[in-house]
Amino acid sequence: MGRTNLTIVLTFVAIFIILPAQVRADQPYYGGYESGSLTTASKVLFNVDFAGTTSSEIPSSKWLGGVLSVAGANNTSVTGYVYQSLIVLWNNDGVTWAPQAYYGGSQHHYYSRSVGSGYYVAFYGRIDIGSGNATYKMYAYPSEEAFNSDQPAIYTWSNTTKSQNFVVGTQYYDGFLIKHLQFGVESNERVTETTWYESNSQISYYNGSSWRYNAAYSTFGNTSHITWTPDGLRWLVGGINYDGVNRDLTDANLVTWKYAGSTLSDGTQLWSQTGTVSDRVSRPYQ
């Protein structure tokens, strides 16, 4: 091999060594966010439903999760804390609830517990904040009878925290749109082996007098900025996009995510309505 050829080969070897070194280890996420101007909230809530998913087709090494994420703040100044309520469907049809919080890439608190099965008719995840505590609630309705009579099992997990309240809505920071209240689907690895469905509905925040929702838009997992820390770092939910996720159904305050192979465009409007939540059950809002 001549010197010229050798030079060219070495150059490309160098390129291939340098570029992959920038890849981060993140989780696939596709979500939606509540639009609107920045406002404070003391409670946030969402509903998760896995209807239409055949859990046995999810590989046992993977999981399918519905996740609600919200930024912590002191009044309207973000603290950098992110609070999440994760509801996971497993291959054995079990459902795990995992409330957790992060600050600056480190986990602040975590708890997980089985709360039911994929056949349950509704799981409501709620996060409250105040008096120095973050309080996570899970309302599990195992049957239509339990749902119609509003008789859930209620699991609550509480831990200390340093944010006084949440912020919802959006704002710009460092040229990026920060989406403070997000909902969506996340996995440890993309579940591509089955056409799965995961519905998010009743996404709302309590503003001191009512549970409200705003128009919502989709977000990729690599544009899902939710907050920033005092050192200027921006924080994404997930970190990489969940390619192949599309919407199966949308309505006011409702989206059913579907693994379809084609990916919904970033920033697609999911619903345009804004208002006060109405629901057949009342316990999750009390």
Added chain:
Amino acid sequence: MIVVKKSGDEEKKMERRFLIPTIAFALAVLSLAVYIASSIDTANAREGSVPALTPLEIRNPEVATKYGITGYLEINSAPDTPSSLTITGNETSITFLLHFVSYLPNVTETQVTLDPSSGLGLSIQQVYSGGTINVNDIVSYNVSRTITIKSGEVVPVTLTIHKPESFPHGISFPAGPVGIMANVPIIDNTEAFMIG
């Protein structure tokens, strides 16, 4: 046919003529790659990601330690615990096994608080047609409020459920390790339904 054969000197001259532009091109490509890479690096350096972790990742030290997790507390029911228990008499008990796993050699133990009335840790309520059962209000542990668990150690604790006189008959409700707190992630594997 006339064959023109270049001398060795001519070949070297030709190679030199092409060598300089080739090296220049290669350096330009390399510079561009370094510039792109450093741009990506700068963008990445200014943002990070928040994961959503399940017990699968918490139990994996390679993943967990990326997020500053130093270990975890796992809670299991004792092996002979049935998934459904009927409360006979005034009370019944469940034994939980608390297991602490450390990821760091210098973290050899963890403090665990067991206080169902503290308002911290797990609380369970079951809504039924006549009202709400607050599980935390009717239980107690057999150990002092704070215990120390060494890494690798499994500590059994017994939760006793006291049945009030007004307790509804035939109502099923979930029971679990309520009011347990630790400064590490808690993986609660318990699943028991009580029938009053």
